Amino acid sequence: xxxKFQLNLPQLILAVAIIVLGFSTMYxxxxxxxxxxxxxxxxxxxxxxxxxxxxxxxIIVAMYQDETVLSIAILIPSLVAVAIFVxxxxxxxxxxxxxxxxxxxxxxxxxxxxxYIELFSNDLRFNIDIRNTVMFTVLFILACxxxxxxxxxxxxxxxxxxxxxxxxxxxxxSISFIASGVVWGWLMNPxxxxxxxxxxxxFHFLHLDFLIGKWFTTAMPWGMAYxxxxxxxxxSGFTMALYLGGIRSIPEExxxxxxxxxxxxxxxxxxxxxxxxxxxxxxxxxxxxxxxLKIFDLIVALGKGDIRLDVPGIYMWTTTFSGNNxxxxxxxxxLMLISVAVLVVPYxxxxxxxxxxx
Amino acid sequence: MRRHVILRVLLYVILIALAMxxxxxVYLMLLTGFKPFNQxxxxxxxxxxxxxxxxxxxxxxxxxxxxxxMNSLTMVIPEAILSSLLGSINGYLLSKWKxxxxxxxxxxxxxxxxxxxxxxxxxxxxxxxTIKLYGDIPGLVFVHIIYGIPITTLIFRNYxxxxxxxxxxxxxxxxxxxxxxxRWIIFPLSAPSFAVVIIWQFTQAWNEFLFAAVLxxxxxxxxxxxxxxxxxxxxxxxxxxxxxxLLAALPTLLVYLFLGRYFLRGLMAGALKG
Numbered sequence: 001x002x003x004k005f006q007l008n009l010p011q012l013i014l015a016v017a018i019i020v021l022g023f024s025t026m027y028x029x030x031x032x033x034x035x036x037x038x039x040x041x042x043x044x045x046x047x048x049x050x051x052x053x054x055x056x057x058x059i060i061v062a063m064y065q066d067e068t069v070l071s072i073a074i075l076i077p078s079l080v081a082v083a084i085f086v087x088x089x090x091x092x093x094x095x096x097x098x099x100x101x102x103x104x105x106x107x108x109x110x111x112x113x114x115x116y117i118e119l120f121s122n123d124l125r126f127n128i129d130i131r132n133t134v135m136f137t138v139l140f141i142l143a144c145x146x147x148x149x150x151x152x153x154x155x156x157x158x159x160x161x162x163x164x165x166x167x168x169x170x171x172x173x174s175i176s177f178i179a180s181g182v183v184w185g186w187l188m189n190p191x192x193x194x195x196x197x198x199x200x201x202x203f204h205f206l207h208l209d210f211l212i213g214k215w216f217t218t219a220m221p222w223g224m225a226y227x228x229x230x231x232x233x234x235x236s237g238f239t240m241a242l243y244l245g246g247i248r249s250i251p252e253e254x255x256x257x258x259x260x261x262x263x264x265x266x267x268x269x270x271x272x273x274x275x276x277x278x279x280x281x282x283x284x285x286x287x288x289x290x291x292x293l294k295i296f297d298l299i300v301a302l303g304k305g306d307i308r309l310d311v312p313g314i315y316m317w318t319t320t321f322s323g324n325n326x327x328x329x330x331x332x333x334x335l336m337l338i339s340v341a342v343l344v345v346p347y348x349x350x351x352x353x354x355x356x357x358x
Numbered sequence: 359m360r361r362h363v364i365l366r367v368l369l370y371v372i373l374i375a376l377a378m379x380x381x382x383x384v385y386l387m388l389l390t391g392f393k394p395f396n397q398x399x400x401x402x403x404x405x406x407x408x409x410x411x412x413x414x415x416x417x418x419x420x421x422x423x424x425x426x427x428m429n430s431l432t433m434v435i436p437e438a439i440l441s442s443l444l445g446s447i448n449g450y451l452l453s454k455w456k457x458x459x460x461x462x463x464x465x466x467x468x469x470x471x472x473x474x475x476x477x478x479x480x481x482x483x484x485x486x487x488t489i490k491l492y493g494d495i496p497g498l499v500f501v502h503i504i505y506g507i508p509i510t511t512l513i514f515r516n517y518x519x520x521x522x523x524x525x526x527x528x529x530x531x532x533x534x535x536x537x538x539x540x541r542w543i544i545f546p547l548s549a550p551s552f553a554v555v556i557i558w559q560f561t562q563a564w565n566e567f568l569f570a571a572v573l574x575x576x577x578x579x580x581x582x583x584x585x586x587x588x589x590x591x592x593x594x595x596x597x598x599x600x601x602x603x604l605l606a607a608l609p610t611l612l613v614y615l616f617l618g619r620y621f622l623r624g625l626m627a628g629a630l631k632g
Contacts, residue, residue, distance in 0.1 A: 041496065067455065071455035086469070086505075092478075093478060165373055171615075172383075173614075182586075183387060185589070197400040197403050199382075205404070238625060242626075290472050297567040300567070312476070316479070317476070317572075329476075333480070336477055351465070352465045
C-alpha cells in the first residue's frame with residue numbers, strides 16, 4: 001500500500017486556486033443577490049460555488065494516494081444530499097406529526113401521538129382512505145398479475161407481429177397518470193339516457209346495454225374499484241414484460257425434458273414454468289404495491305376531489321396546503337411511509353444479502 | 359392438427375381484441391382531436407369525422423398549454439443530463455470501489471426511491487422557501503436531481519457491475535488512477551446506460567405531478583399541473599381537452615416509440631435484480 005502524501009506542486013496550486021475561487025464566490029453570494037433573467041439564482045450560485053470549492057478539496061485528497069478515501073470523498077455530496085432530503089426530512093416530518101402545528105405559523109409544541117390517534121379513532125375521511133387504498137392495492141395488483149401473466153403466455157406462443165403487440169401493451173406506461181386520468185375520465189363517463197357516451201356508448205352499439213355502468217361514480221365503496229382500470233391499463237404491460245423476461249430465462253432443455261416425460265403444454269406451464277416464476281411475481285408485487293400505496297395523481301385527475309374516491313395522498317395534500325393542518329398532514333405522510341416501508345424494506349435487505357454472497 | 363389451427367386463430371383473435379382495448383384511449387384522443395368544432399358532440403363520440411380532418415382542436419389545445427410545455431422542456435433537459443452524470447459517477451464508485459459498508463450505504467440510498475413524497479413534503483416546501491428556490495423551474499430541477507439519485511445510481515451501478523474487472527486491471531497496470539479509469543475506460547463504455555438513464559429521467563420528470571404542483575407557482579407550472587387544471591375548468595370544451603392531453607403526452611410517447619428499447623431497460627432496472 002502506498003498511503004503516502006505525494007506532493008504535486010502544479011496540482012496544489014490549481015487546487016488552491018479553485019478553493020479560493022469557490023470560497024470567494026460563496027462569500028460574495030452571501031452578501032449580494034445574483035439575478036439571471038429576473039430570476040433569483042443566489043441559492044443555485046451558492047450551490048455551484050460550493051461544489052467548485054469541494055472540487056479543490058478533492059484534488060488535495062487525491063494527493064494522498066488512498067483511493068478508498070478519494071472514492072468516499074467524491075460520493076459525499078450525493079450521500080449528504082440523500083441523508084438530508086430523505087432521512088433528515090423524514091425525521092423532520094415525524095417531529096411535525098408529533099406537534100400541534102395548525103395554521104401558517106410553525107408550532108412545535110409536543111403533543112405525542114394525538115394526530116395518529118385522531119386519524120384512526122374518529123376521522124371518517126381517513127377511514128374511507130384506508131378502505132380505498134386497500135381495495136385499490138388488492139385489485140390493482142391482482143389484475144396486473146393476471147393480465148400480465150396472461151399477456152406474457154400469449155406472446156410466448158410467438159405470434160406474428162409479436163413486437164408490435166408487445167409495444168401496444170407497453171406504451172401506456174410512458175403516459176403520465178394525469179393524462180391517463182383525464183382520458184379515462186371521459187371514457188368512463190357515467191352519463192345515461194340521451195347523454196350516453198364513452199365506453200357506455202360502445203356497449204350500447206354492441207347491444208350489451210346490461211354492461212352500461214356508473215363506473216367510478218358507483219355508490220361507495222365500489223366506485224373506487226373502477227379507478228383501478230386506468231392504472232391497470234398503464235402497468236399490466238410492465239408486468240407482462242417482467243413475466244416475459246422470466247419465462248424466456250428458463251432454459252429450453254427444461255421444457256424439452258418435461259415433454260420427453262410426456263407432459264402436456266398446460267402441465268409444463270402449471271408445474272414447471274409457474275413455480276419458476278415466483279421470484280418475478282414477488283418483484284412485481286413489490287413494485288406495483290409501492291406504487292398503489294402512494295397512488296395520487298391518477299385519482300386527482302380522475303376523481304376531481306370526490307371524497308368517495310379519496311386516498312391518503314390526497315388527504316395529506318389538502319389538509320396541509322388548503323387546511324394548513326400541518327401536523328395532521330405530516331402524520332398521514334408518516335403513515336404512508338410506514339405502509340411502503342413494511343413492503344419494501346425486507347425486499348431491500350434480502351436484495352443486499354444476496355448480493356454480498358456473490 | 360385441426361386443433362392447432364383453431365388455437366392459433368383464437369390466439370390472434372384474443373391478441374387483436376386486447377390490442378384494440380389498449381389503443382382505445384389514444385384512438386379517442388386522435389378521433390376527437392381531428393374533428394371540426396361543429397361535429398363534436400358527446401353522443402357521436404365514436405363517429406368518424408365526416409368532412410375531412412381538421413386540426414383546430416390541436417391549435418386551441420396548444421394555445422392553452424404552450425407556456426407549460428416550454429416550462430416542462432426547460433425543466434426536463436438539464437434535469438436529465440445532470441442527474442445522469444451524477445448517477446454515472448455514483449454508480450462507478452459504488453460498483454468498482456467498494457469500501458466496507460458500501461453495500462449498506464447503497465441500500466440506504468436506494469430506499470429513497472420508494473418513499474412516498476408526502477412523507478418529506480412539508481420539510482421540503484419549507485426548505486425550498488428558505489433557500490429561495492420556491493416557485494420557479496430551477497428549484498424543481500434541483501429537487502428532481504436529488505430525488506433521482508437512487509434510481510440513476512442503481513441503473514449505472516448494475517450496468518458497471520457487468521463490466522469485467524480485467525478491463526480495469528489492465529488500466530491499473532498502465533498506471534491509471536481512480537479518476538483516470540473513469541475518464542478513459544468506464545465513461546467511454548457508458549453510452550447505453552446514459553441513454554437509459556436520460557430517457558428514464560426525462561419521462562419521470564415530464565410526467566411528475568406532486569413536486570410540480572407544490573413547488574411552482576402558476577406562471578411556472580409544468581404541463582401536468584396545467585393539464586390537470588385545464589381538465590377541471592368549465593371553460594374548456596372536452597374536444598380541446600382531448601387534443602391538449604395528447605399534446606401533453608406526445609413527448610414521452612415519441613420517446614417511447616423511437617427509443618422504447620432503452621425505456622424498457624430503465625423500467626426493468628426499477629425492478630432491481632428481479
